[in-house]
Amino acid sequence: MKASTQKKIGNVIGKALMCLVILIVLFPVLWALPSMFKGRSEIFELPLHWLPNEWITDNFKTVFNMPDYNYLLSIGSTTLVSVLSVVLSLLVNMMAAYAFARVDFPFKKFLWIYMFSTMFIPGITILLTSVRVVSFLNMLDTIWVLIIPGIASGYNIFFFRQYFYGVPKYIEEAAMIDGLSKGGIFFRIYTRISTAPMVIIGMSVFMGYYNSFLWPVMTITKKTELYQIMQLVRTLSSRYKGNYGVVLVATLISLIIPFSIYCFFQKYIVQGISIAGIK
């Protein structure tokens, strides 16, 4: 009797705590949302009020009709860059991981250490010289400079190698008896049994590209139509410094794409952290 009441109280406290945490976590965005519809004079008007007295859409018009930047084009190009990068990154890193996990070749150990240790090199250390390299390759101000340099990743190869090690070897042996080549086994079997890690890594690659800021700032300087979304948000935040409604529209609309993708893959990601957490 006593124990069950205690449990009930515990459950109630637990739920209350979870509600509180949800509120804190969502609060900053929720607080900002209605201000997208507030006029310039109302936005910092005291006393504080959450919903606008007068709903206006001027801020949206400003963001979508800028003479020199195309906001929607930026979202589109950032999404395109991110999607292409996810596909290429999964392909390139999974191929390498499969080679390391299931194929024997000379100098394997050396190549493994070589590729794996690249994950300990922080981006900032090679930022300036990477810009030199891409400029030497004539990639500056092209879509390729946004995609190609970040495709291969020591960590992702490591992650997939660990996962492939867990795949039973008899699958491979059976496929070889059926006459499948090593490459065939990878493309026909391994890519199909790796949905969960592909979603987890794919999502993190997508977020990395979609949210990237420093690299586009360094490499896309002349072609404003290739401005990545965070780069544009930052540009607008300094241009419309006194006009927060506009800045908030630009910022919050940019979150729609990652949120929708998360909603779609949410189940995989939240469960997948138990695998990915052990990095």
Added chain:
Amino acid sequence: MKSEGKAKLNAFHAKIFGKNKFKYRYAFTGYALLAPAFILLTVFVVVPLLIAIVRSFFDYRSYADVQKFVGLDNYLTIIRTTSFVNSFLNALLFAVIIVVAQLLLSFSFAHVLKADKSGFGLVTRAIVYIPYLISGVAASIVFLFMTNYGGGLINGILLQLDMKPIAIDMEKTWARVFVILPTLWLGFGYNALVMYAGLINIPKDYYEAATLDGANWWNKLIKITVPSMMNYFLLTIVGLLTGALAMFEIPFMMTGGGPLESTLTPVLYLFNNYRNVLQSSSVTIAGAILVMIIIGTLNSVVFFLVQSKKSEDD
């Protein structure tokens, strides 16, 4: 003549492959699968790193064609640069606060999630992850909006209570607080989920046996939970430490490193100086290499600790 060459080639082949000829029968496929990643990593990571290392030992100015080997001079210059040293001290302060706060918060909240039996925990887990999707730039704008001096949420409340408003770009302590808060906000959900994953992976019978032996919750926490989750702690700590040392977007957007360099971080310092014509870029690059040595050492130590613990467990 031709057959002699072929014999030599065969001998060479045998020397490399030796009795592994069978083992290596798919070597060509292996190299083909590896090639794209190998080339990309070489061109976009290894080559830039090598150039950076070489340049850090030369006096290199973009306007003069003279390049002079100067040994460790650039490194000596950078560690005597007050701003660079300050940026490291700031990063250290941020790292300590963020690691301690984030570990406590996420570890405690993971227990709340684990205790839930109603299914509401599932929803909570899905929601707390959301800030992890937001970039430092976007998060900073939302926080700048809340801390606006004229009438943002925080100052609005302070003004209505007849209190002095706070200016995060003028007061050192508040500047630091509002660099740390968005960082905690962005990472909290992810870290809580990692901790939760660690908690539910601990076998239940450990706790049942301990209960039979009359252990209280504190004993269980210290003797079972913490040791079982050592790897999760190590990895979370190194993730948070690396993240704190590499902080850039939030201080860049929130405070620009000010006031008086109180929120300047190493990466922000390097970013500002890459475009500074007065300081030789070799000096900045030497600083960048020092950042790599520190972060790299940290990461590899923890990585090998975890790996060796894993092999012990097996």
